[in-house]
Structures are given as structure tokens and as C-alpha cells.
Amino acid sequence: MYYEIRIQGHLSPQWSDWFGSLAVVNNDQGETILTGWLADKSALYGVLNQIQALNLTLIAVTPLPDSPPDSPTDSAANSPLGE
Numbered sequence: 243m244y245y246e247i248r249i250q251g252h253l254s255p256q257w258s259d260w261f262g263s264l265a266v267v268n269n270d271q272g273e274t275i276l277t278g279w280l281a282d283k284s285a286l287y288g289v290l291n292q293i294q295a296l297n298l299t300l301i302a303v304t305p306l307p308d309s310p311p312d313s314p315t316d317s318a319a320n321s322p323l324g325e
Contacts, residue, residue: 244306245286247276250299260296261289273301 252268264278280286286303293300 243280245276245278245280246302246304246306247289247293248301248304249274249276249293250301253298260292264289277306 247264250273252272253266253274255266258264258266261276262278264276264280267275267277269275276289280289290300290303
């Protein structure tokens with residue numbers, strides 16, 4: 243599932259390695275937004291454990307529709323065979 247995770251404060255781009263495949267973006271409201279695909283709840287809990295280990299303040303966890311915003315949703319991209 244695709245998730246958006248909001249954290250209080252700004253993280254430097256170096257933290258993107260710590261959060262694996264999640265994109266790390268700082269917004270104008272003083273928040274860091276992590277977005278990306280997580281395979282299952284275990285992967286989500288792993289990210290939440292990392293946030294806790296860094297003593298960061300979690301603001302929100304939002305599951306998003308199956309495709310990220312602004313991504314193409316053509317049938318080839320959604321086909322299990324990529325056809």
C-alpha cells in the first residue's frame with residue numbers, strides 16, 4: 243500500500259537512506275513527509291519503529307489509493323505482467 247507519513251520537524255535528505263524506499267520531503271509547515279510503497283503492515287511498523295527510535299514526533303499516517311498522486315494510471319502500469 244502507498245503511505246504518507248507526517249513527522250514534526252525537518253529531516254535532512256541524508257535520512258532517506260534510513261527510511262529505505264520512502265521519499266523524504268520537508269514542507270513549509272515545518273513537517274517532514276515520508277511517502278512511498280510499503281509491502282505490508284510489518285513494513286509500516288518497521289518505519290514507525292524507526293521514527294520512535296529517532297525520538298521524532300509522529301503527526302499522521304495516511305494510507306493513500308493504490309497509485310501515488312501525479313502518477314500515470316495506464317493499464318500497462320497496473321498490469322501484473324507490465325503489458
